[in-house]
Amino acid sequence: MHSVYFDSATSSIHVTDEKAIRALWEMGFFGKGSLSRSEPSWLEREKKKRGLAGQKTSEEITRKRREERREMKLERARKEQEAIMQQLKVEAANGNPVAQQQLANGTPVTVNGPADTSTTPQTNGPAHKEAASQPDMGLTTEEDVSDPKQPTPNGTKTVRFSPVVEKKEIPKAEYASTNHQLMNEVDSFEETLTNEEHLQLSNEETFFLAYGLGAVQVFDDASGSVIPTRSLLNLFAQHSTFPSSADSAILEPDNQFLVSYVAYHHFRSLGWIVRSGVKFGVDYLLYNRGPVFAHAEFALLVLPSYEHLFWSATAERRERIAKKQDRSWWWLHGVNRVQAHVMKTLVLCFVDIPPPSESFSTNNIGEILRQYKVREMIIKRWTPNRARD
Incomplete structure (x- = not known):
């Protein structure tokens, strides 16, 4: 069982032990590195930066894949x-006047990049026109000007570039001492380099690890005592809003943490890797295997649903529920448009909110979660030009 620490000032969970960090990440991709985008890899990146031995980080692998995809696209465009x-040559040989005109004008291939080595430069594009419109800087070579002291006819200065480049030689003794000093600096860096990164867990991840898997125990950062699992539910429910709400013995059925955790627990139990989706304007991202293998396939929006008759029994309740569910079609269209742009399928996860009962005051976690129901609905963006027969 791993130890994690709750900070009430920031309402966050931290893991500082390196073995616990690696175990929690590898056992289900829980949390994110405090100094990394996702996987805690600050130490390896720092070693690379300082010239020390280090493994390949996920950022470097991602960068390499992007370069390979870019090269593949450039090669495909070149072909x-x-x-x-x-x-065009075939059509011009068959007497097509349009093809003959294009070949006569020297129509260039407009692929740019390192993979484009067999194409002719484009001389009629916007970059060429902009360069042509710039005034003459008067940079000439030795062949153009016989005497650099003489002014040119248009009054501009001239610069003569020497073809000879002087080479500085470093004595062997000085080179050896410099190399020895660099090696000593590397050794001192390696001795003093410590891992300054820790793992950050969300409240939902922490509660799932503590209650669902029994893999962690949560310590109060202020007192240093262990927080019982039953107390964690009330604690995270209080810190689900900012500023945190007052301590209450009775949980609200539509508490933000409860609704979010029900969806998180539901999809984790089905085998999905659930990660935060704040980057794409949603609640969660669903990975089939994990973020290091492939991109997330689905983006999840968690929406509370008040279908029980209790929530519509009085006018006051109906008004309160209407304010909580006040969302426009433009909001949904914007979220769906973002997911379509990043090649993800939007999933609306409706969590049916049960009416208040005695179980919410007894902290019987199993009995509380058993009252919720989850429904999913997939929404896809319809584009007319792609949907035509």
Whole structure:
């Protein structure tokens, strides 16, 4: 069982032990590094930066994959342009006047990048026109000006570049001492380099690890005592809003933490890797295997649903529920548009809120969670030009 610490000032959970950090990440991709985008890899990145031995980090692997995808796209575009030029030549040979005109004008291949080595430069694009419109800077070579002291006809200065580059030689003794000093600095860096990164857990992740798996015990950062699992439910419910609410013996059925945790527990129990979706404007992201293997397939919005007759029994309750569910179609359209742009499927997760009962005052966690029901609905963006037969 791993030890984690709750900080009431920031309403956050921290893991400082390196073995616990690695175990929690590898056992289900829980939490994120405080100095990293996702996987805690600050130490390896720092070693790379200082020239020390280090493993490949997830950021470096992602960067390499992006470069490979970029090269693949450039190569594909180059082949497409070559096919177009070949087709133009065939059509020009068959007497097509449009193709002959394009070949006569020297239609260039417009693929740019390192993979584009066989194409001719574009001389009629916006970059060329902008460069041509710039005034002459008067930089000439030795062949253009016979005497650099003589002014040019248009009054601009001239610069003569020397073809000879002087080479500075470093004595072997000085080089050896410098190399020895650098090696000593590397050794001192390696000795003093400590891992300054810790793992941050969300309240839902912490409660799932403590209650659902029994893998962690939560310590109060102020008193240093262990917080019981039953007390964690009330504690996280209080800190689900900012500022935190007052301590109450009775939980509200539609408490923000309860509704969010029900959805988190539901999908974790089904085998999904559930991560925060704040980057894409949703509550959660659902991964099939994990963030290190592939991108998330689904983006999850958690919405409380007040279908029970208790919530519509009085006008006061109906008014309160209407304020909580006040969302426009434009909001939903905006969220769905973002998910379509990042190639994710939007899932609306409706959590049916039960009426208040005695179980919410007894802190019987199993009995409380048993009263909730979860329904999912997938929404896809319809584009007319792609949906035509």
